[in-house]
Amino acid sequence: MSNSKLYKGSLTTIILKLLSENDKMYGYEITQKVKELTNGELKITEGALYPSLHKLEADGLLDVEVAKVDNRMRKYYKLTESGTKETANKLSELENYIKTMQALVNPKFSLE
Amino acid sequence: MEVLSKEEIQFIDAYLKNSDVRFADIRMEMVDHVASEIEVRMSEARSDFYDTFKWYMAENKLSLLKQNRNYLMESEKKLFKQMLRNLYSLQGSLLVIVVLGLVGILFEFMSSKYVLMFPVSICILAMTVYFGLTRKTRVRFSSLERIGFYLIFLPQYIGIALNYFVDGPLGGYSYIFVVLSVLIPVLLLQLGFQNFQFYKNKYQAIS
Structure with a gap:
């Protein structure tokens, strides 16, 4: 993960969001996609990514598929039905969090 | 983009296996x-496989081993959650009712010696069925091995607790003990079947 701990709590949401935009993804692909989307600002290490993926799998939010690619086996992750619902919840939670933080950091004062 | 050869992939696999990453699924x-990252680095730095591999492992080996331990912990939690889900299902409720009734009947009509032997017999039966089921699996899978470990451990725990x-009369505590000692191996066996099927379907190429 990047040097900032602020991103840590949002890792699950990031993974779910990426998987909602792609049919299926594998671990390394997720790390590279995040790096690309954030222009290198956010780097997810395998030590942070895989435990999150495995937890989401254990919770029934992700389904897995194993295929042979480039002389090796590759484990793909995709959203389950409950994973799709959870993605919407998580994104809504994150939006509210961002709004709250914005209100705290940049409060708009009024004379009323 | 560089693509690693089959031999290079086998080299990474053997290295991780020798570093105590025992389970094939992990x-x-x-x-x-590791291979994906090495391919990217080899393409960018135009370096050879072994130099890039050494470079990568010097940086990341500790993190990989930590990931291995985390996966095992997550695997245990997954099994526990799955077992609870099974227990709270309709099938699970029926199983509990059947076991409660069956043990109740045993308590009513059999002597304590035979009643207390019943859980051990169920454990041994569950263990035999489970190892018969998984004996043809060529590689070691984390969840299957954990279930096997619990099934081996359980009769010993039951034996000690017995x-x-x-020497005492059959009563409330012994009833609860026998019910749990019958229920747990049956639930573990059910978990074993589910996980065996999961690995058979999802990890077909390596199982």
């Missing part, structure tokens, strides 16, 4: 991650 994902009940 190692498989790690091999893919000493507390064997």
